[in-house]
Amino acid sequence: MRITIFGATGRMGQLLVRKALDAGHEVTAYARTPGKLRITHENLSIAAGQLDDGEAVLEAIRTADAVIEGVGSESAATRRIIAAMKSAGVRRFVVVSTCSVPDPADRPDRKFDALAQFVRTAAPRPWAEVRSAAEAVRASGLDWTLVRVAKLNDRPATGDVKAGHYGHGVVGLSISRADMAGFLLSQVTDETYLHSAPAISN
Numbered sequence: 001m002r003i004t005i006f007g008a009t010g011r012m013g014q015l016l017v018r019k020a021l022d023a024g025h026e027v028t029a030y031a032r033t034p035g036k037l038r039i040t041h042e043n044l045s046i047a048a049g050q051l052d053d054g055e056a057v058l059e060a061i062r063t064a065d066a067v068i069e070g071v072g073s074e075s076a077a078t079r080r081i082i083a084a085m086k087s088a089g090v091r092r093f094v095v096v097s098t099c100s101v102p103d104p105a106d107r108p109d110r111k112f113d114a115l116a117q118f119v120r121t122a123a124p125r126p127w128a129e130v131r132s133a134a135e136a137v138r139a140s141g142l143d144w145t146l147v148r149v150a151k152l153n154d155r156p157a158t159g160d161v162k163a164g165h166y167g168h169g170v171v172g173l174s175i176s177r178a179d180m181a182g183f184l185l186s187q188v189t190d191e192t193y194l195h196s197a198p199a200i201s202n
Contacts, residue, residue, distance in 0.1 A: 003188060004028040004061050006051070006081060007070030007096070009036035012152065016068065016181040017044065023185065030060045051077035058084040066092035066188045075132035082140045091143040094187045099150040099166065100127050101134040103197040107167025115150055115173075134197070145187050146197035152177050155202075163198045172201035
């Protein structure tokens, strides 16, 4: 498949690019600073651009089969990517989100509720942005999946990823960036969580 990845130069993003290439996919990595991407591969194309450049975003998406967005809490960027996907006729959209974003299938859970409330108090703008981005994804009409995480760590991949919804006693607080990258990649072709917002952990 041809996959366009936004947020490709971050720690998790670089792991995701490598996993996608190792799986045989053709990858377009959209990067504000291409020099930060320390990967070379015959199936890797790097698209340099800012997230407020609609034409550059569209060009990076134009031939893709799927898009993975891991740029964080920038709702304007998410909306720009959605517009470009609609223009290019690209349907599959996998988006990184956080535990600050609720889902109808969640149940009350004190530890996650407390963490979301802490973020809302300590970082109100990112809290609002990530929720606005999630709203845009849900209203997009695309084949979307929001992948929610609470905390990330840099432990090695285990391949053991728990997925579900908060308050059901399945999902824990943290996941490694390596395992998160693997889960994001799997969602490109797995429709289990189509039009859903699973939370994941190790």
